[in-house]
Amino acid sequence: MKKTKTIIELKNVTKKFGTFTAIEDVSFSVEKGEIIGFVGVNGAGKTTTINAMLGFSVPTRGTISLFGERVVPSNAHLSHRHIGYAAGDMELPLHLTGQQYIDFVMSQFKGDHTDRLEALLKQFSPQLEKKIKTLSRGNKQKIALVAAFMTSPAIVVLDEPTSGLDPIMQDAFLELIRSEQKNGVTIFMSSHYLQEVAEVCTRVLLMKNGRIVEDLSAERLQRASGKLVRVVSKKAVIPPPHAKQATTTDNEHGVTTEFSYDGPIPQLQVWLAGLKSVTDLSVGDRTLEAEFRSLYDEGVEVK
Amino acid sequence: MIIRNVFMKTLYDKRWFVFGWTLGLMALTALMVTFYPAMHQDGSLEQLTKSMPPAFQGLVGNLDNLSRFSTYLASQLFDIRMQIIAGVMAIILALSISISEEENGQLRSLTALPISRTAIVVQKWLAMVVILSVTVLGTMVGILLFQTMINESIDLGELARLIFMTWILLIALGSLTFAAAMASGIRSVALSVGILVLAVSFIVTTFSVGVDWLKDFESFSIFYFFPAVDIVKEGIQLRDVSVLIGISVVSLVVTLIFFRRRDIR
Numbered sequence: 001m002k003k004t005k006t007i008i009e010l011k012n013v014t015k016k017f018g019t020f021t022a023i024e025d026v027s028f029s030v031e032k033g034e035i036i037g038f039v040g041v042n043g044a045g046k047t048t049t050i051n052a053m054l055g056f057s058v059p060t061r062g063t064i065s066l067f068g069e070r071v072v073p074s075n076a077h078l079s080h081r082h083i084g085y086a087a088g089d090m091e092l093p094l095h096l097t098g099q100q101y102i103d104f105v106m107s108q109f110k111g112d113h114t115d116r117l118e119a120l121l122k123q124f125s126p127q128l129e130k131k132i133k134t135l136s137r138g139n140k141q142k143i144a145l146v147a148a149f150m151t152s153p154a155i156v157v158l159d160e161p162t163s164g165l166d167p168i169m170q171d172a173f174l175e176l177i178r179s180e181q182k183n184g185v186t187i188f189m190s191s192h193y194l195q196e197v198a199e200v201c202t203r204v205l206l207m208k209n210g211r212i213v214e215d216l217s218a219e220r221l222q223r224a225s226g227k228l229v230r231v232v233s234k235k236a237v238i239p240p241p242h243a244k245q246a247t248t249t250d251n252e253h254g255v256t257t258e259f260s261y262d263g264p265i266p267q268l269q270v271w272l273a274g275l276k277s278v279t280d281l282s283v284g285d286r287t288l289e290a291e292f293r294s295l296y297d298e299g300v301e302v303k
Numbered sequence: 304m305i306i307r308n309v310f311m312k313t314l315y316d317k318r319w320f321v322f323g324w325t326l327g328l329m330a331l332t333a334l335m336v337t338f339y340p341a342m343h344q345d346g347s348l349e350q351l352t353k354s355m356p357p358a359f360q361g362l363v364g365n366l367d368n369l370s371r372f373s374t375y376l377a378s379q380l381f382d383i384r385m386q387i388i389a390g391v392m393a394i395i396l397a398l399s400i401s402i403s404e405e406e407n408g409q410l411r412s413l414t415a416l417p418i419s420r421t422a423i424v425v426q427k428w429l430a431m432v433v434i435l436s437v438t439v440l441g442t443m444v445g446i447l448l449f450q451t452m453i454n455e456s457i458d459l460g461e462l463a464r465l466i467f468m469t470w471i472l473l474i475a476l477g478s479l480t481f482a483a484a485m486a487s488g489i490r491s492v493a494l495s496v497g498i499l500v501l502a503v504s505f506i507v508t509t510f511s512v513g514v515d516w517l518k519d520f521e522s523f524s525i526f527y528f529f530p531a532v533d534i535v536k537e538g539i540q541l542r543d544v545s546v547l548i549g550i551s552v553v554s555l556v557v558t559l560i561f562f563r564r565r566d567i568r
Contacts, residue, residue, distance in 0.1 A: 051566075055414070055565045056411055057567065058566060072564070073420060073565070074421075076414070077417045077420070077422075078418040080418075081417040090411075091409050091411060091412060092409070093312065093316070093409055093412070096315070100304070105416060107306075107307040108418055144470040187407070
């Protein structure tokens with residue numbers, strides 16, 4: 001493992017399956033200690049990117065480097081010595097008990113990680129004595145998470161890690177990520193849960209149609225700045241300056257105009273005061289989902 | 304029990320498979336051994352056999368072989384029956400440790416660990432060899448146990464030769480299927496290779512006795528390299544051993560070349 005600041009680097013990575021292009025020209029780099037949220041709708045190409053990054057698949061074009069070394073499937077195991085991996089749909093060996101799986105994974109890594117393992121077992125309390133095939137999805141996921149973190153890896157790659165966890169375990173997971181961040185661990189996490197991404201990630205990569213379309217600080221998502229304005233009136237209204245994603249629908253109550261607004265509030269007040277024939281009005285905070293949708297709809301590709 | 308590597312894990316995963324198939328092959332052995340007193344004859348059927356059309360002789364086999372216990376076992380158990388039944392076992396085993404694990408996502412979990420793809424292939428293949436060894440040794444033990452029930456005794460050297468050749472035949476069949484599975488990652492490809500080799504071999508070997516033009520293609524059958532009765536009578540031919548081991552080695556090399564560079568599902 002080379003000592004470099006940039007520990008994950010993808011350059012112009014494209015992956016095709018026959019004529020279908022799953023990801024195209026994906027480029028980004030991750031520095032030590034960053035907590036990356038990898039966000040996108042189903043089929044956006046997140047898992048394909050992670051699979052290529054970890055050497056599970058061969059990119060059609062482009063290069064991938066981990067710890068400064070180029071990764072191909074035949075040498076990926078070398079970088080895996082410093083990587084923990086867990087996925088929401090991860091299939092663990094069904095015939096083993098949770099304890100046998102933990103022991104098996106532990107046997108693949110050097111060093112004594114007993115203390116770390118005990119702390120994680122206390123935090124997640126997975127069922128270790130039963131065969132994995134008899135466990136619920138949530139319990140399997142707890143075991144996968146413990147296995148991913150127990151060897152104190154330099155990078156942890158997580159693909160939808162909390163999709164099967166209950167809210168208490170999701171909190172425990174977020175707590176773990178925060179403590180790992182303090183230890184300088186780099187985490188690359190794909191997730192559908194924007195709230196958890198906004199809470200713990202330092203940077204967010206937004207993927208759409210196989211391309212990275214936004215690379216932004218998590219603060220921007222967290223702020224979820226601006227308002228969501230909904231006006232029902234007898235006639236259509238023209239949204240004010242700074243309005244985004246305006247939609248107009250006709251129904252029996254009148255014309256409903258909805259838009260996001262992130263301009264100065266006094267200007268919005270003036271605009272609202274000038275409205276006529278208004279039958280209903282609501283002004284609320286934009287949700288994180290709305291912010292995500294707005295970013296997703298804009299879909300500007302990062303150069 | 305702590306499982307430290309892919310080899311141990313594969314053996315552990317397949318422990319019930321080993322148990323079941325070993326018992327099954329022992330049961331087959333028991334049946335064939337206990338049939339011997341009824342099948343045993345002193346050559347009086349020779350005339351009858353020779354009066355049959357050549358194609359029918361091929362299907363029945365040479366009844367002269369029924370005069371000795373070892374040639375009886377060679378012709379009635381190891382020739383075709385054991386080859387087909389144990390061959391199916393080798394194919395199922397090869398598929399279950401390769402493509403089945405890939406389809407259910409466990410292979411991806413394995414490759415996420417610091418285990419090289421070479422190590423995964425070699426350790427799984429070695430586990431397959433060990434499992435096939437245990438089942439074949441079970442057959443050997445079965446013969447030795449059940450022959451006492453009919454007061455017969457097979458020459459140990461002859462039995463060892465049959466067992467050894469069965470073993471390398473099964474490894475060759477398993478390796479071919481394993482190679483197709485690990486190199487392609489596609490179940491239908493792997494299954495086709497295994498079944499095709501077995502089916503073509505069965506057809507070519509059984510019908511080439513009576514169908515003249517098939518004789519030219521005898522060597523296309525993997526069973527051609529395991530002439531059970533000849534092995535008992537004349538010993539093992541180096542050519543046969545070389546071909547069967549060669550198939551296994553080439554299959555393993557092909558597996559390594561392709562598996563080290565392909566996508567894992």
